[in-house]
Amino acid sequence: MIEIDALTKVYGQAQAPAVDEVSLRVPAGSVFGFLGPNGAGKTTTIKMLAGLLTPTSGEVRLGGFDVARQRPAAMAQFGAVLEGSRNVYWSLSAWQNLMYFGRLKGLRKARVAERARDLLTGLGLWDRRDDKVGGFSRGMQQKVAIAAALIADPPIVLLDEPTLGLDVEATRTVKNWITEQSRELGTTVLLTTHQLDVAQELCDRVAVMRRGRLVADLPTRELLAGFRERDRYEIRVEGTVPPGFEAVTREGVTTISVRVSDPGEVYEVVARLRAHGAVLESLTQVQPDLEDVFLALVNEPSHAA
Amino acid sequence: MLLDVLRAEIGKGLRVQLAHPVGHVITLLISTMMYLGLQFVLGQGELRQDLLPRTLVAIGGYWFLQYAALVMVADLIEEKRAGTFAQAQMTPAPPWLPMLGRLITASVFGLAVAAVAALVPMLVAGIAIPLRWAALLPAVLLGVNVLAFTFLLAAVALVAPAIGALQSLLTSLVLLLNGSFLPLALYPDWLAALARILPTTLGVEAITQTLFEGRTLGELWRGGTLPWLLAHTLALIAAAGLLFVRNHRRSLEELS
Structure with a gap:
């Protein structure tokens, strides 16, 4: 479960907060869509969830652990794919990346190896496991990034624009995988996307941000029904x-x-x-x-x- | 768990560096040729055996510093740009631990380059360096001194990716003044005093005094070289630690 209470972030001397008093509850095992135009505050919120940014005020709890006060336990609760960055090492192979990120999360080598084998097989990358990620297509790199986020089998996954720049086939694979993670394995998925069809297809619940504030937070069906x-x-x-x-x-x-x-x-x-x-x-x-x-x-x- | 994270970071760092081995080999060749060429010029057409052992110790310190800092800082800046730095922060381990892993990786490459680059002139020019136990402590302190300075540069690089120019300036000053060209004893007093502010100089001075002048650690202590080296190293460690604490959080804010 993800719990956000009155989360606020003001950058430096900025007049307007990038995130303004946002409160949310994301139930365990659900797929939660976090939508909003560019600059709405979605990525800032994700980075505060991931402990990369310190909130100006407010609290974030992942799996019941406060990100600020119980950081080590909170960090073990999630994996993340951040937008606009490589997320994985291009000069390492897919296997080496997963081994590294798994151990970075504190897992034993044997456990990481077992999990990496399952993930790479499930994503159709097992035959390319020893190839450098830099030589992969954009879709394959994104699959490795998502696998790296899931290597420690976290109960929560934060996905910032996971299908951005992917072709139709890769987008389909990622969407299927998100559904599988949530429905079959009970993983809580929080995703931001500009592809609203993706959000509509995947998300149980949707929140919309505008200028740092939440303007909607409802189950997807209710939200659509409200606008019928x-x-x-x-x-x-x-x-x-x-x-x-x-x-x-x-x-x-x-x-x-x-x-x-x-x-x-x-x-x-x-x-x-x-x-x-x-x-x-x-x-x-x-x-x-x-x-x-x-x-x-x-x-x-x-x-x- | 902490040890696992440290091992993972070191293993990753070594693999990333070894993914581009040609660059390391070229650096090694340039380092060795530059040293021998400079000594040949300074010796007015000959390699002077009275200068070579002392200057080789000094340039060994420089190579260690220059290469460890290059690996650490360049790697950090590249990772910040690429986004893997942010990923590496999402660990249950404390933030200094991955940095320590990076430092160990950098020190392995720095030491390897310094050792191999020093071995070639020793074989080519027949340079003999006597080994004495008394040099061990100053050598260890020199190593810590170099790594503390490297960590300090990395802490600055966290918030100032354009640190390259400052890094080049400082490492060039070390090369010019730490005794790599001429032994420190041949410098005027004011220049020697200035040189001692730079990293490696006091360590090189302490090592050469034990190896080539037969001084004991007690004599080094009473002479002031050892206490100054210790104080210099501790000051660098404190500065690096404080800067890291100050800049780490800021560096993450800047990623947004």
Whole structure:
């Protein structure tokens, strides 16, 4: 479990805090998405979780251990992949990297070797274990970085933009792996990403930050449901539509977007279309995706969770 | 657990360094050729056997310092740039332990280069250096002196990646003044006093006094060389420790 209480970080003489009174609970075994535009404070928060930055105020507990006061125990609770850095040594092989990072976490050599074998096999890197990581593709390097974060089998994994710059196949592998870690092994995963489809697919719960503050912290389904536009419908028809509708025609199919004050009005709209000779293909209530929600949250000046 | 972390850090450091062996071989060749060439020029066309043993001890100290500092500082700056430094901080071990591992790695390479680079002139020019037990303590203190200075440079490098220029200046001064060109006894008093402020000089002076003048440790103590060497080394250790404590946290803040 990750517990963050009133976490604040002010850099030097900066007027505005980079992270401002953020409080969060990430339940054990869940995948938690930490979203926000550039400069929102996500990476600063991750670095405070990882003990790399000292908070100006507030507390962080990983697996029940206070990062500031119980640092050695807290450091044993997590592995991390940080954004914008190599994370692993390019002049060492995948095997040597995992052995190093495992022992750095305080594990015995034999235990690390066993775990490294499992991880490299699971990631399809076993045959390349003795090759230098510098010669790997970006996707393979990221796999090694994630394996290094998991080498000590920590209960918590912090992933800062884990799929950034990866191709479709590598992204799929990383996503599958995150799901497996959480669902099957009970690992708590906190991930930041700008790829909202990734967050929507993986995360049980999502928090959105803006200008250092949390503007939402809800289970993904609830967050999406909260933004469902109950009064907006999308109707697809074949043929022409009467004047007065917002319509887009592509390859013979016309899509109409209508807003209604009462669901019963939808029947009237369909009747008008039918009377005009249009053939109904589909009718759906508009479901927002995480991107819509995210944009709404970061663009609305006073939206709060 | 601490020992495991230390071993892991040393093992990683050695592997990273050995991944590029050509650079080390070239450094060795340059070091040896530079020394013999300088002594040939200073000896006005000959290698003077009265100067070679003393200057070889001094340049051995310089090589140790120069190479250990190069490995330690360059490695640290590269890791900070690449991001592996931040990863290495997420350990249950105290932050000074990985740094100690780096220092041990640097000292292994520094000593190896100094030993091999010194061996070549000894074989080529037939330089004989007498071995005496009394030189052991000054040699150990010289080693600690060099490593404390290396750690101090690394502590500065944590927050000042542009330390390269300062490092070059200081190590060049050591090469010029610690007795690598001419024995310290041939310097004017003011220059010798200035030279003694630099790392290695007092250690080299103490070693050469025991090896070539037959002085005992008691005589070195009474003469002031040993107490000054001890004080110099302790001062470097204290400065390096304080700077590390001050700069380590700041260096992580700067990574953000």
